[in-house]
Amino acid sequence: RAKQLGRNTYQWYSQEFNDEASYRVALRNELQDAIDQEQLSVYYQPLVDARTGQIRNVEALVRWQHPTRGLISPGDFVPLAEETGQIIALGEWVLRKACRDMVHLHSRGFRHCSISVNVSPIQLRKEGFTQTVINALKASGLPPESLELEVVESAILLDTDLVINVLHAIRELGVHIAIDDFGTGFSSLSYIKLLPANKIKIDRSFIKDVIENRSDAAITQGVISMAHHLGLEVVAEGVETEAHATYLRKNHCDLLQGFVFARPMPFDELLTFLNEQASANTPASAGEGDS
C-alpha cells in the first residue's frame, strides 16, 4: 500500500495518521465495554529475593483480552485511559481484584507474599483515593502490610503537596510505597526526601546493558547505595539473564524482577508456579545444595 501511494507521500502519511487516530478513538470507546464486560484481567509477575531466592512479592499487571483485536498491552491502553479518565474505574478494578487474589494466595499458605499495584498519577490526584484503598482492603480482608502501591516519580510533578499528603496517608494505613521506573522521570533528586517510599525500582533501561555499559553500571550501583543509605529497599526491573542476576546480587540489590525468573502470568499459573518453587525449597531437597 505504501508503494502504491509512494508518489504522493503526503496522502500516505495523512492516511497513516488517520488510521492511528481512528484506532485510538475506537479503542477509547471499546475500553468502556472492556471495563463493563470483564475483558480485563490481571496478570502477576513474581519478584525474587536476591539473597534467598524466595518470592516475597508479585506485581499486578493489567491485560486486555479484546474480542477481535487480541491481547492488548497496558502500554497501549493505560495512557489512553489516563487521557479519558477511565483510569479511575480501571485502576480501582485492578486494585480490588489484586487484593482479592492476594487473600486467596495467603489462604493457600503464601502469607509472606505481598502484592504491588501500579497507580497512575491521575488516581493519586483524584479526591477520595485514600478511601478507595481503604475500601479495597476492607472488602478483601487483605492486611495493609501486604499491599504496596507503585508510583512513578513524575506523579509529584503536578499538585505536589496534595500527592505527598495522599502518599503519607496511605503509608499511615500500613500500605507500602514503591517508586517505579526510577531514573526515567526527569525530576530532581530532592523529591526522594519528600516521598514516603519504602522501595525504589530501578528502571529496566539501566539494567539492560548494566554489565557492559559503564554508565549504566555506575548509575545502578549509585542508586543501590543511595537507596540503602536512605533505608529503602531496591528492586532491579527487567532482569533478563542469569548474568544480570549474578551482577545485581553481587552489588547488593535486594529484589530481582524479570523474564529470567518469570513472566507475568494469570493467577492460576502463579499458584502453580509458587507451589513448584515451594516444593523445590523444602528441606527434603535442600541437601542437594543451594545453587
Ligand code: C2E
Ligand atoms: P511497569 O510497572 O514498569 O511494569 C513492568 C513492565 O515490565 C511490565 O510490562 C512487565 O511485563 C515488563 N517486564 C518485566 N520483566 C521484564 C524483562 O525481563 N524484560 C522486559 N523487556 N520487560 C519486562 P507490562 O505488563 O506490559 O506493563 C507496562 C506498563 O503498563 C507498566 O510498567 C505500568 O507502567 C503500566 N501498567 C500495567 N498495569 C497497570 C495498572 O494496573 N495500572 C496502571 N496505572 N498502570 C499499569
Ligand code: MG
Ligand atoms: Mg510497576
Ligand code: MG
Ligand atoms: Mg517499572
Ligand code: MG
Ligand atoms: Mg515501566
